Amino acid sequence: AQSVTQLDSQVPVFEEAPVELRCNYSSSVSVYLFWYVQYPNQGLQLLLKYLSGSTLVKGINGFEAEFNKSQTSFHLRKPSVHISDTAEYFCAVSDPRTGRRALTFGSGTRLQVQP
């Protein structure tokens, strides 16, 4: 069965420190991978995506993620976070159960950036 696991429900970090948000997925077929961000009381916004090609993907706001097929992981990183990065982050995969026409989401990681 398709699933996405975000290993940390909350990640507290100090401003200007590096951060990694972890995501693992299970799938017997190739999938497309996405990271979305949700700021308080807002909808979801795409940070970055991996469809094919280079396994290191760069997104908006200085975020990047690395696709690791052997580890079935797609961890999100930022070398130096800002207070404004405080939000909830969701990893998602195109769901083979829907013919990859919709997404399966992880449970989310709340990033709390402290001054």
Added chain:
Amino acid sequence: NAGVTQTPKFQVLKTGQSMTLQCAQDMNHEYMSWYRQDPGMGLRLIHYSVGAGITDQGEVPNGYNVSRSTTEDFPLRLLSAAPSQTSVYFCASSYSTGVSTDTQYFGPGTRLTVL
């Protein structure tokens, strides 16, 4: 472009009432989806559509109906509201790469409370 719009933003229902959540997009996207977001569970797919006249069930379809008579609109109907349907509902639309959904664009959400 307005993107993806949802109405209403907030709604309170009594158990057993019915209502329709509206969703519209002006980007000529083929794919549209409805998700519900509950604390600690990420977003779960309710129904999705790959074009006008074509809909299919997602992970949690019970208690919800959809139809898609035009490319632009994808309403979600609650037939007989239950407290378990208290949630935030997001509509999304996307292009297809030919083999998968690509970036999904999300509406601002509808916060529904069922008493």
